[in-house]
Amino acid sequence: MKREPFIRNDQFNLIKRQVLHLVNGHATVNDQHVIGAMESLSVEKAIESFPLLTDTQRDLLNQMVQVVDKETAEQYLMELEKYIIPFQEPSEQKLKKLFPKVKKMKLPKENLNFQRMTFLSFDDIGTKKRYMIVPTQKGLVGLTGTYEETKTKQICSICNRLTPVCMFMTKTKGESIGTYTKKGNYICQDAEDCNQHVLSLDKIEKFVENMK
Numbered sequence: 001m002k003r004e005p006f007i008r009n010d011q012f013n014l015i016k017r018q019v020l021h022l023v024n025g026h027a028t029v030n031d032q033h034v035i036g037a038m039e040s041l042s043v044e045k046a047i048e049s050f051p052l053l054t055d056t057q058r059d060l061l062n063q064m065v066q067v068v069d070k071e072t073a074e075q076y077l078m079e080l081e082k083y084i085i086p087f088q089e090p091s092e093q094k095l096k097k098l099f100p101k102v103k104k105m106k107l108p109k110e111n112l113n114f115q116r117m118t119f120l121s122f123d124d125i126g127t128k129k130r131y132m133i134v135p136t137q138k139g140l141v142g143l144t145g146t147y148e149e150t151k152t153k154q155i156c157s158i159c160n161r162l163t164p165v166c167m168f169m170t171k172t173k174g175e176s177i178g179t180y181t182k183k184g185n186y187i188c189q190d191a192e193d194c195n196q197h198v199l200s201l202d203k204i205e206k207f208v209e210n211m212k
Contacts, residue, residue, distance in 0.1 A: 005085040006057055009118040010198045011049045012084050017199065018042035019064060019073050026068045039065040049200070057083075087117035090133060090140070098133060098142030105131075111192065118198045119158070121191035123147065130168060132191075134208050135201065141208050145170040154186040157207045159197040164189045170211045183211050 007015070025038045046061050047053065053061070060083070067073045089112075090098065095105040108122050120133040132143040147166040154165045165186040172181050185207060188194035198204070 003082055005083050006050075006053075007080065007083045008085055008201075009087070009116055009195060010200055012080060012116075013197060014049050014199045015046045015061070015064070015080060016077055018046055019067050019077060022064065022067045023070055023073050081115070084115060087114045087120060089114055090120070094140075098140060099131065099144060102131075102144065113192060113195075117195050118201070119191075119195065119204060121194075130166075134204055136205055136208055141212075143170060143208070143211055145211070149189055150186075156188045156194060157185040157210070158187050158203055159194045159199070160203055161188075161197055163193075168211070172212065185210055
C-alpha cells in the first residue's frame with residue numbers, strides 16, 4: 001500500500017513535542033489515571049492540528065499512546081517521518097517570480113533538507129543577505145533582507161523559542177517617491193534548526209505580514 005504524505009513539517013514538530021511529553025510522563029509519573037489523561041490530551045492536540053483526517057491517518061496518530069520510553073518514541077517518530085510532505089524545491093522559473101530583482105538566483109546545493117522544512121532560507125555571506133521562501137495562505141512569498149547576528153538570545157518570530165537570533169531587515173518602498181521603510185524582526189540564526197521547531201503556520205503568517 002502506497003504511503004500518502006499528509007503531515008506538514010510544523011505538524012510533525014508538534015507531534016514530536018507531544019511524544020517527548022509522553023516519554024517524560026512515563027518516566028516521572030506512576031499514577032495510571034494521570035498517564036491515561038496525558039495520552040488522551042497529547043493525541044487530541046496532535047489531531048486538532050489537522051483540519052481533516054482519514055480513518056487510517058487518525059489511527060496512525062492514535063498509535064502515539066503506545067509510546068512509553070525513548071526507544072518506542074524513536075520508532076514511532078521514524079514511522080511518522082515517512083508521511084511528511086516535503087517542501088517542494090522551487091524551479092528556476094519560480095525563483096525568478098519570487099525574486100524578480102535578483103539576477104541568476106540559485107539555491108545552494110548543500111544544507112537544504114526539504115523533507116524537514118516549513119520554509120526555505122539561505123544566506124549570501126558575501127552580501128550579508130538572507131533569502132526566504134515562506135508559505136502563506138495566498139501561496140509562497142519571497143523575502144529578501146539583510147541579517148545581522150546578535151550575541152544574545154531573543155525570541156524568534158517564527159518558532160517562538162528563546163534562541164540565538166539574527167536581526168532580519170527588509171526594505172520596502174515608502175508612500176512618497178524615493179522613500180523607503182525598513183522593517184526588522186528577530187529570527188533564528190540557524191534556519192534549519194528553526195525549521196525543526198516550528199509548531200504552526202500562524203507565527204510565519206504574522207512574520208510575513210510584519211516584513212512586507
